[in-house]
Amino acid sequence: MSRSRLVPGADVVAVPGRGLAVRTPEGEFLSVRTADADQDALLSLLTGATAPPRDERLARLVRAFEEAGYLGEEPRTAPWPAARRDVRVLGDPVLTEPLAGQLTALGARPLTAPAAPGGARLTVEDLLDGGPAAVVWCLDGPVPDGLWDAADRLPGHGVAWLRCHREGWQAYVEPVAAAPGDVTSAHVRSRRLAATPAHRELAAYWTGPRTSGASVRLTPPAVTLLTALLADDLTRWATDAPAVSGLPARRRLRQVDLRSLTITEHPVLPVPEVAPMPRKDR
Template sequence: MSRRQLVPGVEVVAVPGRGLAVRTADGEFLAVRTADARGDALLARLAGAATAPGDEELGRVVRAFEEAGYLADGPRQPAWPAARRNIRLLGAPVITGPLAAHLTALGADPHTAPAATAPGTPPVETADLLDGDPAAVVWCADGPVPGGLWDAADRLPEHGVAWLRCHREGWQAYVEPLAAAPGDVTSADVRARRLAATPAHRELAAYWRGPRTSGAPVRLTVPAAALLAALLADDLSRWATGAPDEAGLPARRRLRSVDLRTLTVTEHPVLPVPDVAPMPGKDG
């Protein structure tokens, strides 16, 4: 039977002249009041080693660590459930390629397919996306998303299929929250919230609708594509294994923007648009 030890990211350090301190998973330092407990015995116990029974003061300090959530039964990587292994990846190969590699390493079974986005192509239907019985569908667009492109995919959660997506607008990329159940944030919700949040809503709507005139195209660098793939893979892994949210905004209520020049990630809260609220028109 494994002994409880410090959780990953939590460490204890001996501070000269001040005793022990805990560095939390968030990077904060907290003083440890050990009273009569021996410091070396406490450090050994926190590392998972057996200690002599009957030391009440040591037991008190260890219980305090447990109550604070700093001890666990040992590092365990939750297995990817078989029922959620089938992941369908659509869109830009520059992102879906590294994403597939991440998912395979995590225990999923990703399948990549091109996305029909050319002008004149029949719109994608929900039934098309459900073909092959995927547990989740991920769509990565290396450019702005035309209105209506993701409408069918927004209905995937109604069929018990998780829906995750990202797209690029110039040097900014957006990783939208994973939607896994009715009532989660869809791409239509994100578009409506973004239009409502900017005074340039008419310009943004026109940008999405196109056409757009540009010079040399923005090309995703290998590090930028790897970052987007890593963010998507982490979201999928947490959904599949039921891992809890870490510090910050809840994963299903979080829009992340990525500056592709500096690889800076910024989180924004986003909520579903209530059914009673009218959705903004395409022209804002």
């Protein structure tokens, strides 16, 4: 078994005149009070270079690092589970082809296909054909009304559902929906309409027709960023990796400004079903 060492992202630095400080994975600096303990011996222990200390002062400091979460066993990358390896990738090739390459490198087995062969709408049976563990749908444009209705039913069949689309210079990476009750594309649309005073205009933009100028072309850096976000979300779902920071993946809508590649996270919750209006007896 490998010796414990500083977790990735944690560093210890010697500050002139102030002793040691730890830079946490979150980017904060914390002072380390070593008292009269041997600092060089402590640094050797924190890198896993020496055996556990016999000196109680050093042992106490090492335990403090462990309890704070800055010390652990050497991390191992979790492999992509075989049961979740098959991923159906639908949509526009400008996004699906690089995404498939990233997923393959991570251990998945992507199957790419057009969004809707022959212009027909896909049914949930079409999407479930072949038994994929997950379905990803990428659009280089707004989502036509009803296009994702069938896919929103995938979590109820035990299939993870992830999607992204572009609206002008803004792209949206929607939450992973992996179980009944997770956020669907219909929920995202409802929440976005409820959050803007321009809900009529947004609804009209979605339904079209739209008069546009020169088309927006996704740059290679923008494509890489969008597909990396999708691949990372899928990997974390497949390997059950814990959340690192920020909003939970199943409750997070990310907006990407394609001009500056700035990512903004928004919390999003499922929309509860509305109870039917009671009938009045006459």
